[in-house]
Amino acid sequence: MLQVIKAEVLLAGMGEIKVARGMGVLGCIGLGSCVGTLLYDPMTGIGALAHVMLPEPHGEEAIDLPGKYATTAVPNLLKELGTPQYAWTRLKAILIGGAELFQNRQRTLQIGSRNVEQLHSLLDTLRIPIVFEDTGGRYGRSFELDIATGQLTMRMVGGVTSTYELARSLGMLAKAG
Amino acid sequence: MIAELSAFRQDALREIGNIGLGGAVTALSEMTGVNFRLEVPEVLELTTAQLRLVCPSEECLMAGTIARVEGDWQGEAAFLFPWHSAQVLWQVLTGSSPSDLSELNELYESALREVANIMLGSFLTALSQLTGFELHMEPPAFAADMSAALMSSLMVEAMYGQRELLTIETRFCVPERQFEGFFFYLPETGSLQKLFEVLNI
Numbered sequence: 001m002l003q004v005i006k007a008e009v010l011l012a013g014m015g016e017i018k019v020a021r022g023m024g025v026l027g028c029i030g031l032g033s034c035v036g037t038l039l040y041d042p043m044t045g046i047g048a049l050a051h052v053m054l055p056e057p058h059g060e061e062a063i064d065l066p067g068k069y070a071t072t073a074v075p076n077l078l079k080e081l082g083t084p085q086y087a088w089t090r091l092k093a094i095l096i097g098g099a100e101l102f103q104n105r106q107r108t109l110q111i112g113s114r115n116v117e118q119l120h121s122l123l124d125t126l127r128i129p130i131v132f133e134d135t136g137g138r139y140g141r142s143f144e145l146d147i148a149t150g151q152l153t154m155r156m157v158g159g160v161t162s163t164y165e166l167a168r169s170l171g172m173l174a175k176a177g
Numbered sequence: 178m179i180a181e182l183s184a185f186r187q188d189a190l191r192e193i194g195n196i197g198l199g200g201a202v203t204a205l206s207e208m209t210g211v212n213f214r215l216e217v218p219e220v221l222e223l224t225t226a227q228l229r230l231v232c233p234s235e236e237c238l239m240a241g242t243i244a245r246v247e248g249d250w251q252g253e254a255a256f257l258f259p260w261h262s263a264q265v266l267w268q269v270l271t272g273s274s275p276s277d278l279s280e281l282n283e284l285y286e287s288a289l290r291e292v293a294n295i296m297l298g299s300f301l302t303a304l305s306q307l308t309g310f311e312l313h314m315e316p317p318a319f320a321a322d323m324s325a326a327l328m329s330s331l332m333v334e335a336m337y338g339q340r341e342l343l344t345i346e347t348r349f350c351v352p353e354r355q356f357e358g359f360f361f362y363l364p365e366t367g368s369l370q371k372l373f374e375v376l377n378i
Binding site for chain 2: 029030031033054058099101105111112155
């Protein structure tokens, strides 16, 4: 009997990092001010995703989760990918989330946009290009990326879904051809 | 963090939720003419696991407010309503309700902000009568989105503002209308100690 084998979905919870090697689906559910930060190595086909919550640690806070802060998530993602440092520039990045859900606050911490800024600056320094970004705004997002096909599905509240074919921008076609 | 709190102190926090929200729910009942039932508050570690208590799915639509509390017991106070329950409130308060997000407008947003204003106001009054604390609140801000996005944004704000990752969560409901609402208070670090000192426990 023919069975449809569904790719395993690896969901990164708050502060977590998940890794998919060659196949599988990486995703985050219900990103508000958090940012789903994904690095992909087109040479090895490995993708690593962090559910980043905050731009950087406060003082001497213990780092309990590797993906919790932008400043700890990026080095940990690089470690998970195992890409040699000289080849970091071949990596591709995806950023999703970083919204401000609650509007018209008298004093806002603007964590969403601070997360995004911090990640931009870290990736810029490493010269890792961001090939897809959907950040900011006042709405939450969920997404899943199929690491084998480069298909990205994004969901907003109320069942609004968008699909993007990112194989080319992630450098997958180059590898196949 | 909760393990560090004695059972007695946890009881005291629950009692604060009870007394504070008792008045708040009465205020809401007066405002709407609907009888709300208050359940026993829970003192919980603030984690995403709580989402399951609030909503059957992480992507289900909820509406809510958040307001900063200043003074002797600083923190963030939030009300969250599953969409259906928010619709019940809107129907009672404004005579109509948005069927989905696209129909949401300033009228509905301000109605929920007003609910939060009145309920939080009476929560803070009860709390300050009990403790002598001077407390005031900022105007509540509104959001409607996936439950997980709302909860995680609240949690992250609490972390960034150096809050205790602990919440006094209270559910209030109207069973015959399938209405339920949730109140969360996220106290700032150090403020719990202050509270226990004042209460002499």
